[in-house]
Amino acid sequence: MAGRWMQGLYSVLLWIIPALTYLIGGVLFIRGIGDLTIGTLVAFVAMQTTLFPQLNTLLRVATQVRASLALFTRVFEYLDLEIPIKEAEEAQTFPGGRARGHVSFEDVHFAYPGAERDTIAGVTFEVPRGTHTAIVGSTGSGKTTLGYLLSRLYDVSTGRVLIDGIDVRELTLDSLAGAVGVVTQETYLLHASIADNLRFVKPDASEADMVRACEMAQIHAHIEALPQGYDTIVGERGYRFSGGEKQRLAIARTILRDPPILLLDEATSALDTVTERAMGGALRSLSEGRTTISIAHRLSTVRDADQILVVKAGRICERGTFDQLRAAGGEFSRLATGGRQA
Ligand SMILES: Nc1ncnc2c1ncn2[C@@H]1O[C@H](COP(=O)(O)OP(=O)(O)OP(=O)(O)O)[C@@H](O)[C@H]1O
Ligand SMILES: [Mg+2]
Structure with a gap:
């Protein structure tokens, strides 16, 4: 669940950022602040949209690693379980190596x-x-x-x-x-x-x-x-x-x-x-x-x-x-x- 939430959050962010870039860039352009041209703005957003899917994949790896770690914790919990049947300190074997069977x-x-x-x-x-x-x-x-x-x-x-x-x-x-x-x-x-x-x-x-x-x-x-x-x-x-x-x-x-x-x-x-x-x-x-x-x-x-x-x-x-x-x-x-x- 935690993984899915993070994943959703990343995706939303990565979709919102280009929109925000247009908004801020648009405002700057209209107000005439700086030397921003429409071309620079469009090129910048185009670069974002080609980079972000890759970034998203990388972030997905991070959640997968987390999920695997959670699984490993459970596996190790089993491996660490104490075995109640223990061999005695001075355990013996049968005389002659083989039990007679009584x-x-x-x-x-x-x-x-x-x-x-x-x-x-x-x-x-x-x-x-x-x-x-x-x-x-x-x-x-x-x-x-x-x-x-x-x-x-x-x-x-x-x-x-x-x-x-x-x-x-x-x-x-x-x-x-x-x-x-x-x-x-x-x-x-x-x-x-x-x-x-x-x-x-x-x-x-x-x-x-x-x-x-x-x-x-x-x-x-x-x-x-x-x-x-x-x-x-x-x-x-x-x-x-x-x-x-x-x-x-x-x-x-x-x-x-x-x-x-x-x-x-x-x-x-x-x-x-x-x-x-x-x-x-x-x-x-x-x-x-x-x-x-x-x-x-x-x-x-x-x-x-x-x-x-x-x-x-x-x-x-x-x-x-x-x-x-x-x-x-x-x-x-x-x-x-x-x-x-x-
Ligand atoms: N791991 C366990 N933990 C707690 N109680 C158990 C456990 N295993 C069996 N019992 C209980 O011990 C009793 C005896 O079980 P057991 O398996 O020895 O019966 P059984 O004589 O072999 O029966 P069946 O003929 O059906 O195989 C039963 O009441 C059973 O519910
Ligand atoms: Mg039985």
């Missing part, structure tokens, strides 16, 4: 900044190395939040989250990121080629590695069928792909990264049966030999789990295997038969 939550409490009540209110569970734990529960019960705490997007209020017996707050951010692979409800793809999106997590991955990961994620055939194959640009936020395809790309990316712990936050939206089968296959090859925590919405994922945790309002209200929970006839069987979940 996850435990010890009486974890957590509230989002500004929230009145705890979103996670005393959660304790163990996921032994190489096993599969499914987390189910109605929407808003805090399942995704549990995942955030494991990957340390937020720090717990009290209690501890441990990987191989080490508190996640004592790990270097790099080693934590290397240990936990996350496939989320919303998949983030960059506006670049498919290959670039895959290499993003492992820049030195070979062509063969990439193809192998995509085959395991059951997306290779689909990519091959595209006219530009792996060089296809995915589009802003991956709009050229369906939800299921995007998720399988994300799975391929995670396979490429090869983390010992896998966190899957399944998309809530219903998939068609073909996609569901493809996704199931992709997920199975992904979780093989890895500690897997899946936030599940589909019966097929839950049935195979070694342990199912039922979350309700930030607490675990039931735990056990599929058959045990079905037999118990509690919250889980209500969710399972209600059709909304599992």
Whole structure:
């Protein structure tokens, strides 16, 4: 707005000046003051009218610079934002460089900044190395939040989250990121080629590695069928792909990264049966030999789990295997038969 006002003001001034020149020059000429001739006056104004557009352009640059500075201020405000998750002074890495993959939550409490009540209110569970734990529960019960705490997007209020017996707050951010692979409800793809999106997590991955990961994620055939194959640009936020395809790309990316712990936050939206089968296959090859925590919405994922945790309002209200929970006839069987979940 300030820029527009200045611009308007300059333009008006530059139009008024020739008129004023004629007025003053005219008065001087009529009164016979000085040796002013009509010719000089007209030539002077003609010079003004050729110079002023140029001057106006220069002034416009000044307002553009001001506008850009205002934009930069906002960008820098973001860059200067303090990151609340900090690496500990003497942060450690996993012995041997790679996590083995034992996850435990010890009486974890957590509230989002500004929230009145705890979103996670005393959660304790163990996921032994190489096993599969499914987390189910109605929407808003805090399942995704549990995942955030494991990957340390937020720090717990009290209690501890441990990987191989080490508190996640004592790990270097790099080693934590290397240990936990996350496939989320919303998949983030960059506006670049498919290959670039895959290499993003492992820049030195070979062509063969990439193809192998995509085959395991059951997306290779689909990519091959595209006219530009792996060089296809995915589009802003991956709009050229369906939800299921995007998720399988994300799975391929995670396979490429090869983390010992896998966190899957399944998309809530219903998939068609073909996609569901493809996704199931992709997920199975992904979780093989890895500690897997899946936030599940589909019966097929839950049935195979070694342990199912039922979350309700930030607490675990039931735990056990599929058959045990079905037999118990509690919250889980209500969710399972209600059709909304599992
Ligand atoms: N960034 C946030 N700030 C404040 N409150 C939040 C934030 N994210 C989530 N919540 C709240 O925390 C609660 C748990 O959210 P969460 O995303 O963990 O649910 P969920 O179990 O994953 O649900 P769904 O099955 O729909 O994915 C909800 O009541 C939600 O409104
Ligand atoms: Mg969720």
